[in-house]
Amino acid sequence: MKCHVCGAYMHTTITDLPLKVTDKTVVVLKALPVWQCSNCREILIADSVMERVEELLAQVSEDAELEVLRFAA
Template sequence: MKCLLCKTGTMKESTATYFTQLENCYIIIEKVPCWKCEQCGETLYAASVMERIDDILEGLKKVASKIFIMDYTSAA
């Protein structure tokens, strides 16, 4: 599959670190399955992965402090 951003690179299965900010907290989720462009590094997540990340974030809103780092494979 060709990259949607650079249009020349090839998307390969990989893992990435997902970073987001909630109200008063930074969340880092490591080893998230994705498609990554070999040329420009653009990252795409499957809909099922994004749904799981949303579920993880909903749970973390109740318990997270300032910074929370977790491994996707242990939460999936």
């Protein structure tokens, strides 16, 4: 996997990623498997992981301001 920003090698890692899903709602995804560029720190989420993320985000209450979800494949 090559970085689409700088072309450097990307490696897999596990990270916590905050996502702003609406104007007032932030979701923190814990232990998310991602690709990360070794050069510019760009993060890429694999399609299969993104599908699962979207399922998790669909369960988040619209009233929540901060929701912490643990990613489980």
